[in-house]
Amino acid sequence: MDFSITDEQRALKKSVTEWARATVAPGSADRDKEGRWDPEVWQSLARQGLAGLPIPEGLGGGGGSIVDCCLVNEAIGEGGRDGGLTLSLGAHWVIGTVPIWLHGTPEQQAKYLPGLCDGRLMGAWASTEPEAGSDAAGLQATAKRDGDHWIINGTKIFITNGPIADVCTVLAKTSDRGATAFIIEAKTTPGFSVGRTLDKMGCRSSPTSEIVLQDCRVPDTQRLGPVDEALFRIAFECFDWERTVMLAAGVGGMQATLDDAIRYAKQRTQFGKPIAHFQSIAHKLAEMKINLEIARTAVYRAAHLKQIGEPHSVEASIAKVLIGKLAVDNALEAIQIHGGYGYLRDFPAERALRDAKLGSIGGGTTEIQKMIISRVLLGE
Ligand SMILES: Cc1cc2nc3c(=O)[nH]c(=O)nc-3n(C[C@H](O)[C@H](O)[C@H](O)COP(=O)(O)OP(=O)(O)OC[C@H]3O[C@@H](n4cnc5c(N)ncnc54)[C@H](O)[C@@H]3O)c2cc1C
Missing domain, CATH: 1.10.540.10 (Acyl-CoA dehydrogenase/oxidase, N-terminal domain)
Structure with missing residues (x-):
């Protein structure tokens, strides 16, 4: 390899x-x-x-x-x-x-x-609903055919880039058999509106909102992919991308957090020597490095398999579970190394913790990743 x-x-x-x-x-x-x-x-x-x-x-x-x-x-x-x-x-x-x-x-x-x-257009994807999160097939938004148009009704939540998107792909139920995706021009299509902007604990510079669809009428030419097949043909494929490419940012964040912790441990003196010279602090740094390399290897292994066209769904889920846990663990250790200063907003460690927590939730929770992995193990 x-x-x-x-x-x-x-x-x-x-x-x-x-x-x-x-x-x-x-x-x-x-x-x-x-x-x-x-x-x-x-x-x-x-x-x-x-x-x-x-x-x-x-x-x-x-x-x-x-x-x-x-x-x-x-x-x-x-x-x-x-x-x-x-x-x-x-x-x-x-x-x-x-x-x-x-x-x-x-x-x-x-x-x-x-x-x-x-950069002229910003993209977004709206599948999650107030009552359909992990259970992506439980969508309640509907799209009903009206000649060569579709009428879409429903509410979406947690939509990244919702308030700033120009092009938003919306998933709506089109029959008991499945959901269909529609490309909607967010700023000009009547019936498409941005709802409440959500106040998040981390990743706060990214705008997240509800999306409201009220008799939103779009021509069939805006349909993305086949009718009723959006979940299996489009969403699950994109979630594989999501679980590899998006996670790499977490690896970068872990590297930055480790670099900060090393710098601080070398510069902060207590009992007459840099705290880095206390074994318990040095071991924390070593454990952070071990976590970082485990996370990095898992992400690039999933990416490598995807690049060469091999199955990689389990590896992508493994990487997601690892990043969701290890990035949080490392941020907590960085805060500990910074002592009282780590607890202040003046230092980036607490922001790293808040940002890292999304890794175990967005784009499929840790529990759902374990479900994906175990289903493959059990041949289900
Ligand atoms: C910041 C942010 C950005 C997001 N961006 C987008 C976006 O751009 N587009 C979009 O469509 N969605 C987006 N999401 C939605 C995200 O994918 C969902 O929040 C996520 O899939 C979980 O759904 P939920 O929040 O409804 O939680 P729920 O599904 O209600 O889960 C609640 C808890 O129950 C657990 N649980 C649920 N089902 C099971 C099960 N079968 N077995 C074991 N445990 C289970 C979960 O793991 C979790 O711990 C975003 C979310 C956040 C927070």
């Missing part, structure tokens, strides 16, 4: 880390405090050619492989220290844009992908 990356990939990761350090990190604490999305940071990211990285060049994107996308997301997580930006980027990439690339008609691809890739 070859986990090596090319010189080109190494250079890509380095340049994105440097860009994120210079452009994203400086305002990340303020954006977190204010729960504020910054369009200028997003436009800067787009100017780096990153907004459409997973999409082939011929369709307007950057033509990056899944491993490239992981490296870039890791680099932004490490250099930028802004879990909100990587959440919004991940949602834009893997659930906002990739479904249109993989399942869109040539007309849909030509209409939306260039703008989604160059």
Whole structure:
């Protein structure tokens, strides 16, 4: 098994880390405090050619492989220290844009992908509902045919980029057999509106909201993929992307947290010597490094398998469970190493903890990942 990356990939990761350090990190604490999305940071990211990285060049994107996308997301997580930006980027990439690339008609691809890739359009995906979270098949939103149009009604919740999306793919039940996906032009389609903006504990610079669909009428040409097959044909495939590419940002966040903890442990003196020289602190650093490398290996193993076309669903779930736990463990240890200062909002460790907690919830909880893994083990 070859986990090596090319010189080109190494250079890509380095340049994105440097860009994120210079452009994203400086305002990340303020954006977190204010729960504020910054369009200028997003436009800067787009100017780096990153907004459409997973999409082939011929369709307007950057033509990056899944491993490239992981490296870039890791680099932004490490250099930028802004879990909100990587959440919004991940949602834009893997659930906002990739479904249109993989399942869109040539007309849909030509209409939306260039703008989604160059930063003119922001993507979102709306499947979760107040009564249908883990149980994705329990959707209550409906889409009813009306000639060559569909009328969509329902409420969505927890939609990343909801308040800022231009293009939102909405899932609605079309029969007892299943759900269908529709690409909706969020800012101009009557009947589509942004509901309550949600006040989150972490990833606060990423805007999350409810979406309300009230007699929202869209032509059949906006249907993405076959009728009734959105869950099995589109959603589950995208969730594999979600569980690999989006997790890489968590690896970057873990690296940044470890670097901070090392720096602090070397510089903070108690009992006449740096606290790094106390074995219990040094061992905490060693355990954080072990956790980081376990998480990194799991994410890149899932990405590598996906890249070479091998089954990777179990590996992606394993990576998600590991990141959901280990990123939180490391953030807690970083807080402990910083002592009382770690408990203050002045230091990034507490923000890292709040950002990291989403890993065990968003895009399928830890419990659901274990269900996926155990079903495969049991042959169900
Ligand atoms: C910040 C954020 C961003 C999000 N972004 C998006 C987005 O862009 N688009 C979108 O569509 N959704 C999005 N989501 C929704 C997210 O995917 C769901 O929150 C998640 O799937 C869990 O659903 P739920 O919150 O309804 O929890 P529930 O499904 O109600 O689960 C509650 C608890 O019960 C457990 N549980 C549920 N069923 C089982 C079971 N069968 N066995 C064992 N335990 C179980 C869960 O693991 C959890 O611990 C986002 C969520 C958050 C918090």
